[in-house]
Amino acid sequence: xxxxxxxxGASGANDTADDGSVVDRARPADRxxxxxxxxxxxxxxxxxxxxxxxxFPMPSGLAGAxxxxxxxxxxxxxxxxxxxxxxxxxxxxxxxxxxxxxxxxVIESSSGSTAVxxxxxxxxxxLPFVAVMPAGTSPEKVALIQAQGGRCHLVDDPAAIYAESRxxxxxxxxxxxxxxxxxxxxxxxRGNNNIAESIFAQLALERHPIPDWVVVGAGTxxxxxxxxxxxxxxxxxxxxxxxDPEGSAFFPGWRDGDPTRTGTPSRIEGIGRPxxxxxxxxxxxxxxxxxxxxxxxxxxxxxESILGRxxxxxxxxxxWACFGLIGEMRDAGVGGSIVTLLCDSGDRYAETYFDDGWVxxxxxxxxxxxxxxxxxxxxxxxxxxxx
Numbered sequence: 089x090x091x092x093x094x095x096x097g098a099s100g101a102n103d104t105a106d107d108g109s110v111v112d113r114a115r116p117a118d119r120x121x122x123x124x125x126x127x128x129x130x131x132x133x134x135x136x137x138x139x140x141x142x143x144f145p146m147p148s149g150l151a152g153a154x155x156x157x158x159x160x161x162x163x164x165x166x167x168x169x170x171x172x173x174x175x176x177x178x179x180x181x182x183x184x185x186x187x188x189x190x191x192x193x194v195i196e197s198s199s200g201s202t203a204v205x206x207x208x209x210x211x212x213x214x215l216p217f218v219a220v221m222p223a224g225t226s227p228e229k230v231a232l233i234q235a236q237g238g239r240c241h242l243v244d245d246p247a248a249i250y251a252e253s254r255x256x257x258x259x260x261x262x263x264x265x266x267x268x269x270x271x272x273x274x275x276x277x278r279g280n281n282n283i284a285e286s287i288f289a290q291l292a293l294e295r296h297p298i299p300d301w302v303v304v305g306a307g308t309x310x311x312x313x314x315x316x317x318x319x320x321x322x323x324x325x326x327x328x329x330x331x332d333p334e335g336s337a338f339f340p341g342w343r344d345g346d347p348t349r350t351g352t353p354s355r356i357e358g359i360g361r362p363x364x365x366x367x368x369x370x371x372x373x374x375x376x377x378x379x380x381x382x383x384x385x386x387x388x389x390x391x392e393s394i395l396g397r398x399x400x401x402x403x404x405x406x407x408w409a410c411f412g413l414i415g416e417m418r419d420a421g422v423g424g425s426i427v428t429l430l431c432d433s434g435d436r437y438a439e440t441y442f443d444d445g446w447v448x449x450x451x452x453x454x455x456x457x458x459x460x461x462x463x464x465x466x467x468x469x470x471x472x473x474x475x
Contacts, residue, residue, distance in 0.1 A: 121190045125183055125213040129176060132166075132212065139164050141290040142430070145394065149468025154423025155414055156296055159430040160287055163399075167205040167236070169358075169432035173283055174275065174310055175205030178265050179213070181274035193218065193262030197249040199307075200229030201358055201432055202267050207238030218262075220253040222246040226357065228436045246353040247362055271310025272367035277317040284318035287427055296425035300417070303329045303409050303428040305359030305402045306338050309368025311429075316372025327374040331409035336360030339378045342370045355381050355450065357440075358402045358431060377409045381450070383472065384408060385441050386457030388434060394465060398434025401441050406431075408472065411461070415470030 144157035165172035182188045193216045196206050203219035210217035217238040221230075222245075230240050243252050250268070257264040275282055284302075291297045302319075304311050312330050319326045332339040337351035341364035354360025388404030406428040413426055440446050447454065460472040 118189050122183055122188075125188070125190075126180065128212050129179055129183075129209060132209075133176065136166065138286055138290075141287065141427075142395075147465050147468035149466075150414070150418060153418050153468075154296075155417050156294065156425040157410060157414065158291070158294075158299075158425065158427045159403075160283065160290075160427060161430045162283075163430055163433045165205075167201075167208045168232070168436070169201040169205065169400075170283075170311065170429055171201040171358075172205045172208075174267065174271055174308070175202060175209050177274040177276075178206065178267060178270060179209045181270060182263060182265060187263045188213075188215065190214065193257075193260050194265060195220065195253050195257045195260075195262050196265045196267060197221070197253045198267065199357055200225050200233070200436075202308075203238060203240075204229065204232045204236060206265065207233050207236035211237040218256060220249045220256065222249065222353065226437060226440050228439065229357075232436070267310070268308050268361075268365040268367055270367070271308035271365075272313040272369055275310055275314050277314045278321055282314050282318065283311065283429075284315045287315075288318075288322070288324075291425065291427070294425065296423065298324055298425075299326050299427045300422075300424035301327050301329055301410075301413050301426045303331060303406045303413070303426060305356075305405050305429075305431070306330050306332060306336075306365075306368055307359045307361065307402075309338070309365050312373060313367060313369040316369065316374075320372065328372060329375040329377060329409055329413065330373050331359075331377050331379050331405045333360035333379060333384060333405055334381045335362075336378075337362055337364050338368060339376050341368075342373060342376050345370070356384050356401045356405055357437070358400065359405060377412065379405045379408045380457070382452040382454055383457040385447060385452060386454040387411075387461055388441060389454060390458050390461040390465075392434065398437075398442065399430055400432040400434055400437060402431045403429065408457075411464055411470050411472060418468070418470075 140161045142159045142161050162170035194210045195218050197220050207217045218241050219233050220241045223242040253264045302315050306312050316328045333354045333356040335352035336354050337349050341349035347364045351362050353362050384401050384404040387408050388401050392398050410426050410428050464470050
């Protein structure tokens with residue numbers, strides 16, 4: 089019997105025994121590069137502090153209600169958004185599954201924030217990065233991707249980004265990261281610095297350390313999958329609410345139990361999809377709420393004066409759902425806490441969602457939604473529409 093080549097020997101990619109019974113694909117040089125790449129990514133995490141959990145200033149009209157609202161500020165990651173966590177997990181997953189070598193071009197379908205973060209990690213380990221994205225992606229996000237060393241490949245039809253990403257990867261011998269498929273499996277939902285573990289640790293000394301609700305949007309579906317699984321794994325009674333924009337396929341797909349449902353491209357950047365993505369795990373979601381696009385944008389505009397800073401539109405979507413939950417808890421005489429995410433900074437949207445002309449061109453009337461937010465802040469009464 090012929091034995092395999094000893095460890096540490098020559099590194100031919102296809103070393104075969106004389107009788108054809110052994111094929112050795114070991115490449116020590118590749119394994120050395122892999123170990124170095126993983127170390128670089130882990131060192132980056134070691135240098136990073138956790139993101140803050142901010143207390144929202146509740147209206148005086150709710151002073152005796154015993155309800156607290158928190159925002160997990162993901163905008164403070166080095167790449168500026170919640171997607172930094174996902175990008176790190178996707179790179180580690182791809183590296184340790186053997187999908188990336190030092191000669192691989194990384195391809196991703198992204199409307200912006202994931203691409204910014206993936207470009208950062210690709211440059212960190214010395215790989216070229218191409219983001220395939222809808223042509224309508226905000227100029228600010230395109231600039232951010234390019235600033236991280238990435239290249240943007242724009243397509244007119246948002247539904248074509250998946251096929252175009254696969255085509256480009258095949259053409260150049262690259263790897264399509266496919267965040268929409270792998271988000272839920274690349275992140276370890278049991279722990280390992282995932283966002284759910286971080287939220288519960290930071291709430292430990294609060295008066296309601298186990299939140300009644302966590303509210304998130306869904307883009308890949310990976311964040312809701314992580315949080316929903318984590319609370320079940322830990323045995324917490326916390327419920328998960330997913331706030332979804334107009335036209336997105338997630339809401340009707342979840343409501344009807346039909347993952348084949350389709351929708352329209354979302355106008356709220358970063359969340360909502362025209363199809364139910366593979367990473368969206370419906371059974372771990374306790375409630376879904378469709379939020380009007382004008383409500384999301386009206387909320388994000390009002391939050392600027394409340395928080396003293398600008399937030400992105402997906403934060404507006406989730407906060408609209410949070411205010412509704414607070415209203416329900418107040419009416420039921422139930423105290424407790426709610427947590428949502430401050431996904432990214434509004435500075436990325438200065439020429440879009442914060443531009444009055446651009447908003448008018450979308451046909452959005454923000455006035456009634458902004459009025460509802462102002463009334464809530466003034467007296468603690470929520471009269472906003474559920475959408």
